[in-house]
Amino acid sequence: MSRFYDVLETRLPAEREQELLTALQVQLSHVKAHTSWGPLLQDVTPQNILTPDDMSDIPVLRKSDLKALQDKQKPFGGLVAAKWPQIKYVFSSPGPIYEPESYRADYFRSARALYAAGFRAGDIVHNCFSYHLTPAGRMFDSGAHALGCAVIPAGVGQTELQVVTIHDVQPNGYVGTPSFLKMIIEKAEEMAVDVSCIKRALVTGEALPPSLRAWFQDRGIATFQCYGTAELGIVAYESDALEGMIVNEGIIVELVNPGTGEPVAAGEVGEILVTTLNADYPLIRFATGDLSAFMSTESPCGRTGKRIVGWMGRADQSAKVRGMFVHPHQVGAIVGRFPSISAARMVVETLDHADQMALHIETTETGDAFAAQVTTAIRDLCKVRGDVVMVAPGALPKDGIVIDDQRTYE
DSSP, X not given: OOSSSSGGGGSOHHHHHHHHHHHHHHHHHHHHHHSTTXXXXXXXXXXXXXXXXXXXXXXXXXXXXHHHHHHHSTTTTTOOOSOGGGEEEEEEETTTEEEEEESOXXXXXXXXXXXXXXXXXXXEEEEOSOOSSSSHHHHHHHHHHHHTOEXXXXXXXXXXXXXXXXXXXXXXXXXXXXXXXXXXXXXXXHHTOOOTTOOEEEEOSSOOOHHHHHHHHHTTOEEEEEEEETTTEEEEEOOTTOSSEEEOTTEEEEEEOTTTOOBOOTTOOEEEEEEEOOSSSOOOSEXXXXXXXXXXXXXXXXXXXXXXXXXXXXXXXXXXXXTEEEOHHHHHHHHHHOTTEEEEEEXXXXXTTEEEEEEEEEESOOSHHHHHHHHHHHHHHHSSOOEEEEXXXXXXXXXXXXXXXXXXXX
């Protein structure tokens, strides 16, 4: 059985670059003819995009731009080329921002990441990403099906039922956040239930510290990471070399200065921009807000695609907590609900390998009832649970930080 998903993964780098640029020219012409991208690309001539540096002439599309376009032309902002009979699902991410999935096989390009992590036809995959409105569950569901795997659509929560299901069905693979896999294993140990059937895991949505990877390895689970977004699907993934993340086939990744959109020098940290070559939902130079750096050599595993170091932080103050992004404007919306809150700071920490989030608020209010109201607002507006810490007016630093991400990944 091949170590590689297909021959695309071992192309000569120069061959890959040329084929991607040729496909980009076709994609730009398609986009201008069949979507509302036209005004955004009016100064771009597809045939003039001959080198990666030429892509700097194309405007950057940010999530805020996407939201504004969708507000004007619901639901997709006119950027989707597929017609309704070609669309299989519509997802909603915080914003809300709507993303389509067409009937295109392996739409989110997760099959390569799963294959590199050791998943094969006939495997049973326990999928613990959410299937409710957000695309994460389907993202891996579709890739597993493309490989010929069976899927348990487990979703999140109900840890005891998850343990029983794993014991009864005997899946040999897990996809989900690393912290939830740890919770399942610890619950199984508490219940004295054997879940050792799980031998491999593909995780994302959170950091995977070396200590936690070793914790899984001690329990016989080979664990790999991938990186993606709701809009773009899977962008990069680890192989058994465990040296950085390999950029997925079928996309173009740039690293740019967050302020200018210009490419950063080799080896420097920059914001990840992704251009997809999916004709149904083309995104051109989409800014993820995430930071990374290219690695200078090819992967020892034999795949020849570019590699990124992995996730190195955010270009803004947003933070991903338990698989969901928390943004400064959401903190502002919470404060706006309560006139007695004069200032707020969201603090994100790691406790026992799990993300912990707490909103520190300056307020004259006291008591559990008010804290409970703010806790509810956090859940409603951020779509993730968080605690509340009440402090006296003037107690928070006046340094402009709204989201204080204190997590370390040692």
